[in-house]
Amino acid sequence: MKSVVIRLALAAVVGIVASAASAQTLNTIKTRGSINCGSNGTLAGFGLPDSQGRWTGLDVDFCKALAAAIFNDPSKAKFVPLTAKDRFTALQSGEVDLLARNTTWTSSRDTSLGMNFTAINYFDGQGFMVRKALKVNSALELGDAAVCVQQGTTTELNLADYFRANKMKLKTVTFATSTEAVKAYDAGRCDAYTTDASGLAGERLRLANVNDHVILPEVISKEPLGPAVRHGDDQWFDIVKWTHYAMVNAEEFGITQANVDDQKKSDNPDIKRLLGTEGKHGEALGLPDDWAYRIIKHVGNYGESFERNVGQGSPLKIARGLNGLWNKGGLQFAPPVR
């Protein structure tokens, strides 16, 4: 009996660690018939299931785009909700195929956590939300304030850095999930709540009295958010990276969900290459040549996804800003398909 228990325990350990090393992610996904996508689950605009269990959000759309490229069916994306604290372990252990969970790209995460960031699908920065009644106009006035923050985030570190750099005293109250942190802030446990600016816009809508709270103007950090994959599978890394670039390129060429079928008849060589009517650009990725067509047909281009989830078509109403195309004053720039 004892040996059975030990053997099972060991098998579990070995199994968990062994699966992390498999290099054939695409084949595994095809065999399984679905993509396991590490998602947020509680953040409006990025990853949140609605009352019918339908997931929506920018990161959710990204996974649907991947499922469209591989299976020609966005419903083949399965979403695994992860807390900020557990997300890296879930990716390392192979529980999810990729992490599309508003995760900040940093050097230490890229190098020592056994994962690679593929592209940046949202340029963000950390901000603060406070009660209007406090009459605080700047984050620099927050010395001695109690700040609620979510555990296991770059936010937690930036917060400490910012207060240290500005020689202000800080009282941090750390919670495992953003839900708990926001609830404590709403109950008056903290003077301020801090997270990425996009997250603040989403969380503010969940508070009891939205108009009692104000987001401070300071953005105290760079938060490039993007999907990440495990080390050791370059093919899968390329697929994830080019899924984002395909969506950005599509926006640049004016290809939308509505006109993609007409665009297939276009004479523009860039569009022909992207939609797979010329050249064999999907084959090299291990995908059909119309992979990008499938993405746009089922999910739309980057701009459409942005506006639908966080932009003007959503309750968040976030402006494109840094996330606009490179030729429209933003930072979204995709290498060409050729």
Next chain:
Amino acid sequence: MAAVETSRPKALLIYNPKARGIAYQVLLCALIVFLAWSAIHNAAENLARAKIATGFGFWDNTAGFDISQTLIEYSTTSSYGRAFWVGLLNTLLIAGLGVVFATILGFIIGIARLSKNWLVARMAGFYVETIRNIPLLLQLLFWYNAVLKALPSVRESFTIPGGTLLNNRGLFLPQPVFGPAARFALIALVFGILAAIVYQVWARRRQMATGQQAPILWVSLGLVVALPLAVLALSGFPVTFIYPESGRFNIRGGIEVLPEFMALLFGLVIYTAAFIAEVVRAGILAVVRGQTEAAYSLGLRPGPALRLVVIPQAMRVIVPPLTSQYLNLTKNSTLAVAIGYPDLVQIFAGTVLNQTGQAVEVIVITMAVYLTISLVTSGLMNLYNRRMALVER
């Protein structure tokens, strides 16, 4: 035996039950060692292949995050190792205080449930049946939200006479600052404690020899509390207090007790006390009724009969399951993570694991720590149990 073996010299070793037993054990051990080795080897190899950092080098790296409650010096520039000790001390603090209060409350409720007073017994029974049938996590969330919602905001703090403030940021006590002359009081305190121990030993010996009882409680209290206070008064009260006062956002100064700490302590004590109450009740009921009757017939009143006759015998039954409850309380304190109390799991197996990404190392250390705490607790309780056990003459 020897005669049997010589009469059958050709018997194979395989038919020898002893040799067979040893062979099986060696085989099993080898198998376990092999499995353990291959698991470790496999893990190390795969971690290396996935280029995940390994080893314990992270221990001295800068942590960079802030912790709300630190019993030792800690800043954002301290190391992960320091953060580990902060978390461990926070865990030990909550577990230690929890055990003490849960024991006191549990004994009171357990004895109350056996009370002859109908109302008292029913109320204790209601407490036990309600509390132990609601999951602890829910109770913690209840206490945390109850504490936060019920308490006033910082600007409208309750002022408790004596300079203590209470609001939804915590309980703020005046912090005593001892002047140099206060060391006489400290010496008096140490002397008082030693004298009280000596007095108790002397009183017990005298009672064994002559049957005369001495007022142990009052004399001990006098030595430990009144004597140092008297010395303090004689040396002119060299104590000043830093009173907490409202700052721009928060209370400044004083000793801060976090609401997360209060909620966790409340939750753990109330929950565990319900189990301890049942353990105590079982222990008392396990003492045969004749013991109580014998005590009464010797002229002892119910109080002393319970204290001097029943409980010492009940302890033999109580201590082993009580140990389990202490271990449960310690392990349950990891639920702190749900309400933001910075215990070992929240700081070390939470933030440090996430920031370093070294799940295997961090979890192994955390498990080893809880194993050590549990083994030490049960070791101490076993020692106590051996002293309480029935000594047969």
